[in-house]
Amino acid sequence: QAQSSIILVTKLNKRNDVQEFKDKFSHVLYEPITFSKVEKSFKYLKHKGQKTLSASKKIKTDYRKFSNLHSLVVEDNPINQKMIQHTLKNIGITSDCANNGQEGLDMYKLDKEYDVIFMDIQMPIMNGIEATREIIEYEESNNLSHTPIIAVTANALKGDREKFMAEGMDEYVSKPINLDKFIEALEKFFPMESIE
16 A cells, blocks of 8 residues: 655744654655755655665565566556556566557557557547547457456546446556556456566
């Protein structure tokens, strides 16, 4: 379970008062708040997070990976693209990226060798729902076996999973991007293999 970082913002004259419970927070910032203070705080948390994350990732993924899977990531945000690709790489999955639903559909038609498609919902030009419908229609009209399509979306609302499944998607992962969520979704379609 990923833990959120909580930064305590307080006045400098409260420094002594917060000493006893400051360990409950990821970091303490004293007013006045400046951009450089916030930036330093993020850098500190990122560094701290990377150390603990690399330790926990090693435990989880060093001995279990997916084998020979190639995915298509359809996502318009370049930061999310990188995060999803990095997450997939950690569990042995290679990936290509498309910047919107139309691009994803075109890449799928050209390649057809993708084992799984990760589909963002809100995208310009063609959204994830439309792209999913087009892919399924293309598969059916060309007698192709179905490639699992996993919805990846930030706005996780009650009933979303059912809504996306009704549109032909096969599974659903909510953002923020998290290794365990991806493993859980993928294991429904592909076995994980032990790596000695």
